[in-house]
Amino acid sequence: MSSDESLSSVDQRVTWHPFTQMAEWSPLVIERGEGSWLFDTEGRRYLDGVSSLWCNVHGHSQPRLDRALRDQLARIAHSTFLGLSHEPGIRLAAALVDVVPAGLTRVFYSDSGSTAVEIALKQSFQYWQLRGRPKKQRFLRLGDAYHGDTLGAVGVGGIELFHRVFGPLLVQSIAVPSPAGTDGSEALSRLEAELTNRAYEIAAFVVEPLVQGAAGMLVHPTGFLSRASELCRRHGVHLIADEVATGFGRTGTLFACEQESVSPDFLCLAKGISGGYLPLAATLSTEEIFSAFLGARSELKHFFHGHTYTANPLACAVGVESLALLRESTLANAQSRIPELTAALGRLASVPGVRSIRQCGMMAGIELESIDGRSVGVEVCERARAHDVILRPLGDVVVWMPPLSISADEILFLERATMVSIMAKGSR
Numbered sequence: 188m189s190s191d192e193s194l195s196s197v198d199q200r201v202t203w204h205p206f207t208q209m210a211e212w213s214p215l216v217i218e219r220g221e222g223s224w225l226f227d228t229e230g231r232r233y234l235d236g237v238s239s240l241w242c243n244v245h246g247h248s249q250p251r252l253d254r255a256l257r258d259q260l261a262r263i264a265h266s267t268f269l270g271l272s273h274e275p276g277i278r279l280a281a282a283l284v285d286v287v288p289a290g291l292t293r294v295f296y297s298d299s300g301s302t303a304v305e306i307a308l309k310q311s312f313q314y315w316q317l318r319g320r321p322k323k324q325r326f327l328r329l330g331d332a333y334h335g336d337t338l339g340a341v342g343v344g345g346i347e348l349f350h351r352v353f354g355p356l357l358v359q360s361i362a363v364p365s366p367a368g369t370d371g372s373e374a375l376s377r378l379e380a381e382l383t384n385r386a387y388e389i390a391a392f393v394v395e396p397l398v399q400g401a402a403g404m405l406v407h408p409t410g411f412l413s414r415a416s417e418l419c420r421r422h423g424v425h426l427i428a429d430e431v432a433t434g435f436g437r438t439g440t441l442f443a444c445e446q447e448s449v450s451p452d453f454l455c456l457a458k459g460i461s462g463g464y465l466p467l468a469a470t471l472s473t474e475e476i477f478s479a480f481l482g483a484r485s486e487l488k489h490f491f492h493g494h495t496y497t498a499n500p501l502a503c504a505v506g507v508e509s510l511a512l513l514r515e516s517t518l519a520n521a522q523s524r525i526p527e528l529t530a531a532l533g534r535l536a537s538v539p540g541v542r543s544i545r546q547c548g549m550m551a552g553i554e555l556e557s558i559d560g561r562s563v564g565v566e567v568c569e570r571a572r573a574h575d576v577i578l579r580p581l582g583d584v585v586v587w588m589p590p591l592s593i594s595a596d597e598i599l600f601l602e603r604a605t606m607v608s609i610m611a612k613g614s615r
């Protein structure tokens with residue numbers, strides 16, 4: 188890299204960004220962050236309206252998280268969790284077990300939301316083999332579900348585009364209609380019918396509790412999760428709760444499952460687990476599931492899965508501090524901000540071009556009317572950037588997912604930038 192070439196042009200020459208049409212890519216290069224704000228290499232600041240892809244919890248450069256990271260760095264940056272252990276990994280697992288829904292007692296680490304889901308699928312699958320039910324090989328999921336980008340996770344997803352491109356590579360799952368926008372009765376009766384007819388071949392039902400984020404912030408009717416959980420239990424099918432997006436305070440409680448008093452068989456966590464600092468994920472399961480994998484080494488019952496950076500000590504050390512901070516103050520801040528976010532969304536609802544608003548705690552989607560069949564989400568988010576706010580759309584839905592530490596004034600800033608960007612859409 189020569190010193191006279193800008194970072195932006197080097198980026199265009201040598202990188203390949205996720206979910207990005209590189210032919211139309213022009214990078215915004217971020218240099219640092221502070222609280223809810225990102226600063227680019229020109230020194231211009233932007234409100235991080237999507238928490239750096241939904242993972243930031245306490246804001247950027249949070250002093251306590253920085254210190255936890257530095258303290259751990261002074262000891263060791265990485266040592267494997269395969270065959271060895273370390274203090275931050277043990278401490279975080281114990282802290283998680285203390286706060287997750289009752290019955291989840293075992294923590295299996297990995298490094299992304301997709302791997303957290305893959306692990307739940309594989310553990311459920313292997314569990315049934317170990318318990319003498321080898322026909323239980325299939326998975327139920329909701330319409331429009333999104334659980335990540337690795338092949339197993341795409342297989343239990345319902346995003347049509349991904350299935351069109353990668354279909355032949357995927358595990359085929361069974362879809363139940365999403366309950367979003369309904370009273371949930373049809374989705375529940377379809378779920379019950381599938382369970383009644385084929386529980387003998389179904390390992391698990393995978394679901395995002397309360398709200399399907401990447402599907403467009405599709406909020407489920409109250410009671411759906413608890414009814415679905417009861418049905419799964421009654422038919423001997425695992426419930427896998429994917430709280431990759433909803434976990435760590437996002438919906439206003441530490442975990443979304445709490446709101447319906449649901450204890451799933453598997454809980455998938457990632458994103459906010461390290462406060463948004465480092466790649467880390469965890470798949471929690473019950474003692475009943477864990478115990479099926481126990482035996483003499485020669486029996487080969489153990490779980491054959493692991494990643495090089497599983498339980499990275501830096502990430503775990505930050506995770507311990509992040510969870511403590513969340514419980515001490517950041518969750519309470521989010522709970523106070525949720526009504527302010529609701530009020531701001533209420534004002535946006537009357538802006539011409541807004542079709543509907545959906546919200547679950549600190550997650551919101553502003554669905555826009557398309558213009559001449561053209562999706563306007565990208566355009567509105569690009570305009571918001573000119574008003575110093577970073578947003579990312581999901582098709583026609585503009586997502587609001589700010590850090591849980593956001594202030595009341597910053598919510599107003601987010602609202603204003605979004606409002607003017609929506610009002611200006613379609614104009615040159």
Ligand SMILES: Cc1ncc(COP(=O)(O)O)c(C=O)c1O
Pocket residue numbers: 298299300301302304333334335336395400401429430431432433457458
């Ligand atoms: C519910 C859900 N599950 C899984 C994932 C995948 O997580 P990751 O991008 O860390 O692989 C996401 C990412 O947005 C998600 O929202």
